[in-house]
Amino acid sequence: MNAPTEFVVPGATRDIAAFAADLQYGDIPDDLILNAKQCIRDSLACGVFGAPTPWVQAVARTITLLGQKPTASAWGMKLKVDPLGAAFINGTAAQGYELDDCHDQSMSHYGAGVVPAVVACSEGAFGAFDGKDMIRATVAGYELGTRIGNIVSPSAFHRGFHPCGLTSTFGSAAAIAKLLDLDTDHYVSALGLAGSQAAGLMAAQFGAMAKRFHSGKASQNGIIAALCAREGLTGVRDVLEAPYGGFCSTYSSEYDLSFATNGLGTDWEMRRNGFKRYSSLASSQTSVDALRAIREQHGIRGEDVAKVRVGTTDMVYVHCGWPYVPNGETISAQMNLPYTGAVTLLYGNAFIDEYTDDKLVDPKIIDLANRIEVYVDPELDAREKHQMRAVRVTVTMNDGTEHFHEQTYRSGHWRNPMSEEALRDKFRDLAGRALLPEAVREIEEIIDNLENETQPAQRLGAALQKVR
Template sequence: MSSTTPSLLEGATRTLAEFSAQIRYPAIPAEVIERMKTSVLDSIGCCLYGATLPWTQHVQSMVEEEGAKPVASIFGHGSKTSVAGAVLVNATAGHAFELDDIHKESIVHAGSIATPVVLALAQQQGGVSGKTLLAAMTAGYEIGTRVGNAATMELFFRGFHPQGASGVFVAAASAAHMLGLDAVQTQHALGIVGSQAGGLMAAQEGAMVKRLHSGRAAQSGVYSAQLARRGFTGISDVLEAGYGGYLSSYSNKPNARRLTEGLGTVWEAGKVGYKPHACVTSIHAALDAFAHLIREHGLSPSDIARVEVGMSPMTYTHCAWEYKAQGVTAAQMNLFYGLAVIAFDGMAFVAQYTPERLAEPRLLDFIQRIEAHVDPEIEAMGPPFRHAARVAVTLRSGRRFTHEILHRRGSPENPLSPADVEYKFRHVVASCLTPKDIERTIQLVGRLEQLDDLSELIALLAAPRAQA
């Protein structure tokens, strides 16, 4: 079967590997570089806050027990371990609280994977410049998101978590670039890591393991690049193989041409968006549309008899399941809980997703007033509008108000500015860094391309926090 099944796109893995290996800072468009710098800052914030959370600390304690050669720092703790161990912990931290960046088409949060990988390898190697770091970041984003694009939303509908599946290619390409692998070695790194892809979406309904998908993706990418450097071989056509390849195995309806379409002229790395809310991206438009109606009409929760939300099939499947107070992950992935905290708090950020809030009686009562459905018009708009939402609020008085948002705040179509991301960073790390260190981190990332050495930035991230 394997030898007779046609390739989905002949030579695609080789083409991506060649492109990734030759990416250099001067050839990357200025706007992509700026996006990568914004992603570095955003991802650092996610990692530092995530390092304070119990699920990350479970992973950290396991890694520390292994006693690996200390070459790369565990963020926020002051200790060192192997590169593979450090990225397992730090990338778990990066995805630990649903704050990390998102590439809409691929459904990959590349920053929480790529940033820990490139910083760990930079620390191990020493003397790495900011330009080298940014080029490796760009390689990881570009390759990983293209793989996710080609897998399409069908990968998600099959029950796989894109972060743990397509995310491994972010890590492998970033690590291969940092290690200076040539095109053939990079192709093998991709061919190795494709066999490590995984992550099941059922984890969203209460398990800590969803956070680990990011850490394991990062670790698998590091291992794959390190093995490829030693001459270990992978599946040379891992992406396009008609039988047993990544796309043919993980997606019911892959679109292989998205792997290489516009390669070198259309930069997927420049299409990253950021999160203003500490929850799954798919519900952000609904939260903002509801918040708009509350502000616009001066509503209180007691005024509201019913909330109706129309959305895409993807968001409905992903987020509109019956809410049960079964953990922070479940709350962050759930539409109904998110709308309830908007009703009472006007926001859905860190304080709204603490364990003591999850079964709050007034929130559970309000959830009973919310209805969700697939909106046929949004469905007809297709995948580019999978985050769109139409919200209708009916008051106890009988009055009814509606509002729709087609592109969520923070998406490339409705972007957060670098200043907005900086504002988010300051608030996320307020409990992790001193005011002085917050300012210095922002300064260093802001001129990342001018840095000849990253040791000061890494030291700021590595320093122990009280929470650790």
């Protein structure tokens, strides 16, 4: 029995589905084509670096037990699995060390949800896709994911839901629906089926590997949504605007549906996606910038710091302002502002080497972290959403000297962007730790020329498995 397609519900869900279904490569501005390539390159680097971690290896072992047909590549491993498994593994890996890109307003990381799905589905199991197909799918995934995320942010976060598990599911579904070239009716169902699978709990930030797993599941679930929609399974057709049981009405106490369609096709939300300079959650990175500035401008040493006060927004306070309690989990340190502030003052950075197992329990770091106070600054808390991570930092030295720095936008925020050179350096650093030098060069060359590549996913998959 064929599923009905004449049942049309007007509203935000259908509007954005129609936009994405009609999107052609020629409609995409040049700067977004470059941005899509940057997002793919950054996500691949984060994924290959995250591959050896215990949480990613646990997911990989689980996937191998299922024994599906191996047509897609697990990045940074000599392992081939099915596309669903690859998206699950690689999405978990891309979010695996808090290095992946971040859309600040919606508080989600779309690279870990979108890129693994696009690459896995482009490797051959569902047809032949060229570089333009992959770029178009990536842009559709980011544009719809970020817009849907904006609708419910930060309310869904304050209710305890992890945005990566929620809105990245929509991003993945939107990307694969575009890759499969679904029409508007089927695209609506893909979004509806994504909403039925959206999930993720913020309590994972306090010390559970599940925080990384949410992005892997989002990437996998988006593929399921798009494929099932293609085969005629209908989803909630007004999934965004339904007043009872809809995505927004269920997950958020406050939401604004206008974020879905305002400026659609002209004011691209993907332009407001940013990248990460540090290996911590985005909400602590304005503090890292502020502390680095104080450290460098005044030549201070972390060992000479008496106390630190960080004034910020309620969102940052809830997200990472709690006291640091070492529990053997890397995530607990990466999601904690006092720990991240302490290593920044002591070592001048908050990148990979500041979150090694020995540092997680270092008494010197713990002592300084215990002297970092995070509080809500009402003036900062009242600012626009794009400034939701603003901080005012005061460092008091043992001799009573005080140093102050205010940081509104983190390094990598769209209003304080990382340069193309810095992004390439990050890619080469992360990918170079996992892959052979020739593989790093090959991946970079494929991405640079992506719009002209005929079978880029197969080439990328092979290069991503050339591990050291």
